[in-house]
């Protein structure tokens with residue numbers, strides 16, 4: 149474990165006092181600078197500098213904040229570091245954080261909008277009817293679901309399945325970008341306008357975005373309908389089929 153400088157500990161504990169007041173500290177206790185001795189862990193450091201000993205949970209929280217998700221080297225590590233995220237208001241109503249699932253070395257990433265009720269309950273992306281349709285679409289173009297990696301623009305369910313707000317997307321999307329950086333897929337398929345807007349920063353309608361190949365950080369990216377939209381409007385399935393056939397052709401060409 150990384151050794152934490154004493155000054156940082158003192159600063160953190162002072163910050164904690166500002167936020168939590170005496171819930172975390174004994175009243176009237178003063179901060180004193182630690183002596184020369186190197187303390188083996190945060191709890192004993194806290195004891196030595198005259199503050200109430202933090203609980204194991206507080207120590208773990210402190211230690212996890214020392215690690216930054218931006219430098220994660222694997223999806224598992226990233227998931228561990230961001231799964232308790234409270235950066236936007238969507239954390240308040242979530243049951244489960246939905247990181248994404250699939251092959252960590254996938255050639256293909258499929259990106260949707262955000263978790264719905266089923267996904268929020270299970271902590272997995274694209275489950276339920278829309279998920280089954282996605283699995284069928286992938287199968288139709290000869291991809292197994294566990295061969296690709298499936299993720300969303302946002303990781304927590306918006307109330308009532310509303311479209312994520314721009315600031316929620318801006319706050320969450322760096323996590324997705326880090327996932328893409330770690331997976332390094334050859335191709336990305338965006339499902340629906342929110343995914344296309346979020347990742348490609350495109351402002352056109354879905355009708356105009358479909359069927360073309362875009363670049364995200366050098367990765368070829370295409371856009372088609374979200375499976376939930378196809379369930380609501382089955383007459384769009386034909387266009388979606390045309391899109392995914394092109395996507396498969398592009399994959400065969402670059403593989």
Ligand code: SF4
Nearest residue numbers: 233236239303304320
């Ligand atoms: S939606 Fe994203 S940014 Fe907002 S709380 Fe969930 S993980 Fe954090």
